[in-house]
Amino acid sequence: MAESSDVSMAESSDVPMELTTDILSRMPVKSLFRFKLVSILLKNLMESQYFSKIYLENSLKNNNCSLIFKINGTLHRSYLDHKNMVLKLNNLVIPRSFQLSPEQTRKLNQQNSAINDGKLVCERIEVAGSCNGLVLIFSGFHHIALCNPAFERKHGSFKILPCINYSGFEINPKTNCRNQRSNFRVFGFGYDGYSQCYKVVCLTQSKAFLYTLKKNNRLWKEIDLPCFESTTTSIINREQVLYIQAYKHGVVTNNHLHWNITEYDDEIKKFAKETILSFDLHKEEWVQVSVPDELNQGCTEKEGLKLKPYIIDFGVLNGSLSLLTHCLSDDKMNELWVMKEYGVKESWTRLCNVPLRSGIPLVYHRGEDEYLLPNSKGLGWYYPKEDRLRKVKFNGCGYTEDFYVSTQVNLCYESFVNPFTQ
Template sequence: MRKTYEGTNFWTKEEEIPTLPQDLIIEILVRLPLKTLLKFRCISKSWLSLLSNTEFHKTHVNFSMNNPKMTDYTLAAVATVSGLGKICRVYTISSENSSVTVSKHGCPPKSLSLSAWLLGSCNGLVCLTTDSFELMLLNPCTGKFNVFPDSIIHYEVGDGGYYFRYGFGYDASTDDYKVVKIFSFPQSGEGRHVNMVNVYSLKANSWSNIQGFNSGHINGCVGVFANGILHWEGCLNCHISGAYSEIVTLNLATERYGKIGLPSYEDGGIIHWTLGVSRGRLVACCNYELNRADMWVMKEYGVERSWTKLVSISSPVDHSVKISPLFVAENGDEVLVMLGTEITLYNSRNASFKRLADYVSGDFLQVQVVTYLESLTSPHI
């Protein structure tokens, strides 16, 4: 018999507490905020076991990715400020129809503020460098991390020197997280480069060499991950008028390279492309010389004709600064961007800018930004 005390229902010892089917419990849990799930781990050993299960982690991530209207993202920004060292700020990004809301998000994880470079995120994990010659996979929400050595390569470097690029993503075919490091060396003639590629497998806990490729200069230090594929913007003769740009891709499952054509753009002058991803969709921003940028989204992945222009942005500053996409509202009316070294929310309805980063006053030398969804994903396999 159920009794009531001061409006609260409870069950007598003789009665059995009713339980819901496991599938229904999971359907409820995946809809709850991560902070609530972290607290629920303390309820009992069975709840701790359920919320620690990798299959539940995957279900939670898949639900978040497939229900963007119910999913908030987190933005972490590490700024190097003259005279102040590194400062970390963390924000929650919420989106409802045409509006984007960005609010402070508690205390930043210490590992982010000490990082040398942010290399991307996937399924709630952030990949970053440490102060030593190491890489780290970190879940900022649980505080769990996995450290492993960076990759090195021995190569006879010519007069042109070399540079390297990173990428981080998830290979669903093998349930494995991978870090890609590209060593790029200039070739003589037409601004081409030869690229040697190493891939780290979290499951194998080792680096391996894969077939390299030739390309123009690969811009952007970090690849953009979407649809199981890493993307870098490549440019042939990118410092002269009439340069040709395209997206260089690497499929993490097949380890095969590909190319995606960028949207059409206006002729004349030097342009610079920047790439991003917003709620699983690839975003490209064409920066013109005259303080203006066009932002596009690929609505159907891999279909070049599905590139759709979201907005044209005129920079509010007197000199040209590069605009990079961070997050796009559902209908594209508001976009969160990096405007030079500042995090800014642009409203296309009234062409207004709202600076969001509230760093201590000082000269920004460098700002790194990564967005991620909050999850229980473990950095260990």
């Protein structure tokens, strides 16, 4: 009787639904799972796309997010709090199918030996991207999954994506999209706001694949590789090659995925042309995004050598495409750039300098004018006006002291998006 009474009271409440939605959209996801048991009305509200949208908008506005990173081969999650300089670590439980036995690993290495020129494949967990609170992870060549880390921490909270058919995976001498490494695979994960569905792109040195998260879709489709004509004329009768940063997965903003590419030549190296490769999630077409003119035109002299700025990292900062650049003539700082108006080259703006050996900032806290900055010393809130770094520490999961945080820490905004309904 008590349960029926609670349901009746909840459903007959005089509180306007708009106010109820606003209150619930500001609460932790963990609490919302308990509230779903209160009444059918609240359950239907919180499972609606409308509520997911409102909840995500509040998370983006208030920097309500967590950090996903790897320590000693395992994934961890920590809720981000600007005021708390000691953050608690929680394990991110991976799917059982990702936990390969030695025999399974040996068989996969044998299967992939032709792909990797006879070299062994290390089956390791990697975070390939995050969008709207969902995180894409993969292991080796055969395991890809999607999860919402804010949901219950159990094996069943991962949506396993189909395997990619790599048949015919080999170096194509005719394509001009390659990498310095003999083999590589990078992903891009984003949401197409026009067709209202999530899409995953996988790039190799010879093929590109696209997967659309739709009901009963079990197939990746092969798509055309990007192919851009070289604009370099300083080297005559010499093939120019575009290199994608193999270690950097794509970042998403403005309905496009992005990768940093370099027009590379053995003789000019650092003087090569920088640009950004972009994939339109709706039109499913490749385009280029121009970088600041300074990166391709401006040169300085040092000890008789011409030195040009170049991109060392890129990402998305508070919804805008951002770059971290460095010039060899500057021994102390990197420069942070942001594209204030997407697709408009002239809108690239230099924001500030950050210390060397730093990665792209993850978050900008407007109230304190601080950037959450990963670097070789860990992770901290950086105040550029005074060149001051407030170091963030972690505890839990057996870690009680400082530890090295990779510059590829992934930021995940809290959301109520269910991967199994996508």
